[in-house]
Amino acid sequence: MRVRRPLVLAAVLLIPLATACGKDEKTKPTTVTVLAAASLTDVFKQAKTVYEKEHPDTRLTFSFAGSQELASQVRQGAPADALVTADTKTMDDLASRTGKPAVIAKNRLTIVTAPGNPKHVQNLSDLSKSDLKVVLAAPEVPAGRYSKKVLDGQHVTVKPASQEPSVRAVLSKVALGEADAGIVYITDAATAKVGTVTVPDAQNAVASYPAATLKDAKHAKETADFVTWLSSPEARKLLVSAGFQQP
Numbered sequence: 001m002r003v004r005r006p007l008v009l010a011a012v013l014l015i016p017l018a019t020a021c022g023k024d025e026k027t028k029p030t031t032v033t034v035l036a037a038a039s040l041t042d043v044f045k046q047a048k049t050v051y052e053k054e055h056p057d058t059r060l061t062f063s064f065a066g067s068q069e070l071a072s073q074v075r076q077g078a079p080a081d082a083l084v085t086a087d088t089k090t091m092d093d094l095a096s097r098t099g100k101p102a103v104i105a106k107n108r109l110t111i112v113t114a115p116g117n118p119k120h121v122q123n124l125s126d127l128s129k130s131d132l133k134v135v136l137a138a139p140e141v142p143a144g145r146y147s148k149k150v151l152d153g154q155h156v157t158v159k160p161a162s163q164e165p166s167v168r169a170v171l172s173k174v175a176l177g178e179a180d181a182g183i184v185y186i187t188d189a190a191t192a193k194v195g196t197v198t199v200p201d202a203q204n205a206v207a208s209y210p211a212a213t214l215k216d217a218k219h220a221k222e223t224a225d226f227v228t229w230l231s232s233p234e235a236r237k238l239l240v241s242a243g244f245q246q247p
Helices: 005-027 038-054 067-075 088-092 124-128 142-153 167-175 220-229 233-241
Strands: 030-037 058-065 082-084 102-113 134-137 162-164 181-185 195-198 206-213
Touching: 030 038, 030 067, 030 220, 038 058, 038 167, 038 233, 058 067, 058 220, 067 088, 082 220, 088 142, 088 206, 102 142, 102 167, 102 233, 124 142, 124 181, 134 142, 134 167, 142 167, 142 181, 142 206, 162 167, 167 181, 206 220
Parallel strands: 030 058, 030 082, 134 162, 134 181
Antiparallel strands: 082 206, 102 181, 102 195, 102 206
């Protein structure tokens, strides 16, 4: 019996360790990966802080890009749980890969210029001036489609110096002085040191932001909880504070 006692004692000591390991595994936060439109970058970083504080068992990871690029990632099977685009068309085209989407916010366009507006841009028509270096989002990008819509509506022809893969890329070019003007969302303009020229509502376009779970989500419940939260009063307060409009 004396020979067996150390073995029994060792077995007893191992039980709490195994239990502790089991608890650690159970309390490890679940990571939810969200593919989100580039124009949501700043507000979603704020949302991450708020959401994770309220849901300590969930960690949010975001991948920001133009909506068309996000759609391509989904089609290629990139590991992700949720998708938030800057237009309904991109989301609708992925209907077979997502759950039912819900619009969480809306947005509008504005013209951005270098600080102080040195080229004296006053309206959409001014963007057609030959001495003005204008950058726009590419046609396949939601912001690019919206820009074309408002320019066509005013019969304004713009020959862009470049067509960028995301609205944030347009903003960056103007902010860095690589372009005289560009068209971005109102919410993007508020995040950089640029001048702004208002596009009247009658000439503007409304961008809708739908959010949906992906059918291949590894963490369906946690993902659904976050997507539902995006339509909550708390999330809408964050979005409105960032300049977005309520859906």
